[in-house]
Amino acid sequence: MTSLPPPGAKRLGLVIDLDICVGCHACAVNCKEWNSGGMAAPLTDLQPYGVEPDGVWFNRVHTFEAGEGATGRTVHFPRSCLHCAEPDCVTVCPTGASYKRAEDGIVLVNEDLCIGCKLCSWACPYGAREFDSDAGVMKKCTLCADRIYNEALEEVDRVPACVATCPVSARHFGDLGDPQSEVSLLVAARGGYDLMPEMGYKPTNKYLPPRPRRDQTTCGAAPVALAPVVVAEADGFLGWIDRLLSR
C-alpha cells in the first residue's frame, strides 16, 4: 500500500559530512557497483562508451560554490535518496509499487508492480529516483537493504556501499530515530540539517555543514621566512674534494 506506515521507532539513514567530503565520487562508483548486482539490478547504462552516456545512478556527487571571495567555499555535495519520513513519492504511486518500510523507514520500489508512470520521480524534490528506460521501471537507492542485514557479510561490512567505501569517512550510517545513536549524536553536535525543509518531506538523512573556517587574516600578508635548510657538512675524503672544488 502506498499509504505511509505509522512512524516507526527505527529510522535508518545516512549522515553526510560536507566538511570532509573531497568529491572523489568513490561513494557513487561503489554504489553503482554494488547495486548493479543488488536487489535493484541492473542499473542500466545506455551508450556507456558512446557520445551521450546515460545511466541509472542512485548517488550523484555535485560540487557547489557558496559565498564570494575570501569567505567563499567549494563544497562537494553527494546527493541520494533521503528516505523521508513523509515522502510524497510513495503516496503518489498509483500501484503500490513504492512503499516505505514500517520496520526501518527505508523507501523502496517493488519493480514487479511498477508501471513506469514516473510520477514518483516528479514528486521527489531531491531527484532521488531515476527511471530505467530499458527495464521500464523506476529505480532508487535501497539504502543497501541487501547489505545492511546480510549475514553472509562480516558485521563491519553491513553498511551501505557508499559508507563502506568513503575514503575520508564523510558518510555515516545508523538509526536516526534513536536520539542516543552515534549518528544522532553527531547530528546534534555538528548542527546537522535537512535539505529543503520547506517541502515538508521530513528527510531522514542529514547533512553536516562545513565547519567555520579557521582565522586566515594572516593569509596574504608578507610571506613568513622559512628556517634555513640544514646542510650536512661532508668530512673526510669527500670533505676534502668539496673544499677543493669550492675554491
Added chain:
Amino acid sequence: MHPALSVILFTTASGAGYGIIFWLGVLGETGAYPPDRTFGLLAFGLGLGGITAGLLASTAHLGHPERAWRAFSQWRTSWLSREGVASLATYVPAGLFGIGWVFLGENREIWGFLGVLAAAASVVTIVCTAYIYRSLKTIQRWCNAWVLPNYLALAAMTGALWLDLAAVLTGEPFTPGAEAALCSIPVAAFLKFGYWRFIDATHSTSTAESATGLGSLGKVRLFEAPHTSDNYLMKEMGFHIARKHATKLRCIAVIAGFVLPCLLTAIALAMPGAIRVIAVLIAAPLATAGVLVERWLFFAEARHTVTLYYGASTA
C-alpha cells in the same frame, strides 16, 4: 518538465471528451437538446471516443502499459489512481445515459438523472486529473490554485465546441452547445491569463540555498555537475527547450484556443445556414489545437526543484 506527447494528448482529448459528456448530461436533462438519435450517436461517439482515445494515449507514457490495471488500486493516496478509478466509473452512467438517448429516445427523468450523474462523474474525473499536477509540491507552477479551474474550464470549453460541431453535422437546429461555448471561452481565457500572470510573478520558496543548506555561506552556484551528459533527471525535470518561444506560443494558444473560436461561435450563432456550419467546423478543431499548445506550455514552463541541484537558482 518534459512535455510528453502521450500525456498532452491524454489530458486534451479526455478533457474534451468529459466536457462533451458533461454538457450532454446538463443540456439533456434540462431539455435544451431533444434526444435525437443521430445527434446522440455522434455526440456520445465523440465524447466517449475522446475519453477512450485519451486514456489509451496515456498508457503510452508508461514503461509497462500491460500493468496499467494495477493503477486502480491506490486510490486512498494517489490522485493518478483516483483519476483511473473515476475515469472508468464515468463510463457506467455515461454509457447508460447514451443508451437511453440513442436507442430509447429518452434523456429526461430517470435517464436525465443518469445524465446528471455522468456530468458529475466527468467533473470528478477532471478534478482528479488536475490534482495529479496540483498536488506536486515540487513544481510550484502546478501546485497552485489556478490549475484546477483551468483544467475544468478548458474541458468545458472544448467539450461545448465539439458538442456544437456534432449538432451542426447532424442538422440539429438547437444551439445550446454554442451558447455554452460562448460562455465558457471567456472564463477559460480569463483563468489561463490568471495562471500565466501568477507563474510569471512568483516562484518556488525553494532555492539553491535551501536545496543544499549552504545558504549561510552565501549565494550557492553549481561549480561542477556530477556527470558530463544529461541524465534522466535533466531530460525529464530539467526540460527547457523552446522556453524562449514561450511568449509566441502563448499568443498562438490564445488566438487559436480562445479568440478565434469565440469569434467563430458568435458568427455561427448570428448567421444560420452554411456560414454557421463552416464556422463551427473550424472552431472546435482550432480550439483543440490551441489547447494542445497550452498544454505543451503547461509542461514545458513547469520548473522542478531538482533543477536547483543542476544550476538553477530558483524553481
